[in-house]
Amino acid sequence: MWFLEADIALRLLGGCLLWAVLSMLARKLWSQASLNRFLVILDLALIAYVSEWLAVFYAVYTVVTYGIAHFAGRGGSDTVRRVRFVLCCLLCAVPFFYLRLLDLFPELPLLFALTGLAYNMLKAVDAVYYVYYTGERLDFLHYANYMLFFPVLTAGPILRYRDFSRSLARPESVNGESLTRDCKRLIRGYFKKVVLLVLVGAVLSRLAALDPRPWISLAACLVSYLLLWLDMSGYADIAIAMGGFLGLKVPENFKSPLKAASFTQFWRNWHVSLTDWIREHIFVVLNGKRLNRFQGAFMGFGTMMVMGLWHGFSLTFVLDGLMNGSLLAIEHLLGITTVKRGANRYYVWFRRCIVTVVFAFTTIFYTLDQAQLAAVLRGFVTI
Secondary structure, eight states: OGGGSHHHHHHHHHHHHHHHHHHHHHHHHSOHHHHGGGHHHHHHHHHHHHOHHHHHHHHHHHHHHHHHHHHHTOOOOHHHHHHHHHHHHHHHTHHHHHHHHHHHOTTSOOOSOOTTHHHHHHHHHHHHHHHHHHOOOOOHHHHHHHHHOGGGTTTOOOOOHHHHHHHHHSOOOOOHHHHHHHHHHHHHHHIIIIIIHHHHHHHHHHHHHSOOOHHHHHHHHHHHHHHHHHHHHHHHHHHHHHHHHTTOOOOOOBOOGGGOSSHHHHTTTBSHHHHHHHIIIIIHHHHOSOOOHHHHHHHHHHHHHHHHHHHOSSHHHHHHHHHHHHHHHHHHHHTOSSOOTTOOHHHHHHHHHHHHHHHHHHHHHHHSOHHHHHHHHHHTTOO
């Protein structure tokens, strides 16, 4: 990703530290709210350094989706408002669906910027939800900063308009203690992405090249899990640290997934901002918050299918959605979505191991090329 390029990383870090210094001065000499008016300029400048076309596209997309969200809040009968709401959500997603069509029809012209669009489409739709369900209008400056916030532009975590606007209105104090905390997290994120990821990737490639055996394939799956976690959590660490330099809260995306004793718990701890977004914006709205066993199974299955298709319109993502969705549905139908307090610790560890191994198996479809994948799969049936 572009944030790993040294010159871009230095400019991102420099921009964050400059803003941190200005924030400390503003609190003493001016006001943080007045300073925040200029954050969008910093966002666009940093994006433009990466790609002028990307900055132009997102500036236009921000203005257009702001107008769409404003349109969603207009009055009328309940039926008219519901139809307008659905239409506005679909309009925000038009560039995303067009890019997904490119997966199926690569001969189509590339009309939109690729970088981060899947994430920013969800942010735009969340703003439409906010206007529709609260009846409040968006603050354009807050919305522009929300959409163009560069630490999360390319890969999340996915922000919510309500939370970001609240954070922007009352940013956290930037001081020596917070800078120390965020510097440590930034270093940890880059260490994961630049050092550990390379080492673990080399181990995975070595395992995939060995003579296929069940224990080697199992080891490859577990290393693949580690590789994916380092990649995604490393970026989240960087984004959260940069947000902290600006005094703005970026949500956590990983919450000790290894401790999950069920797949339901796992998906509440892994890529949290995405799974929560899909569950809350689609299925909770459709079914209500009190779900019976069958509705819970349907919601779990549907959430995983939507997540798979969100990643791409390909057989790999469809099968991944089917597998993970089926596991969630089975847990809901059997009533084993959680482990009761006081349960036997060996039973809890057994459940955790099952969740870890099964999810590790699904990760090889993302981390290995076709030849490596075939070798690892063959190892499971080779004695």
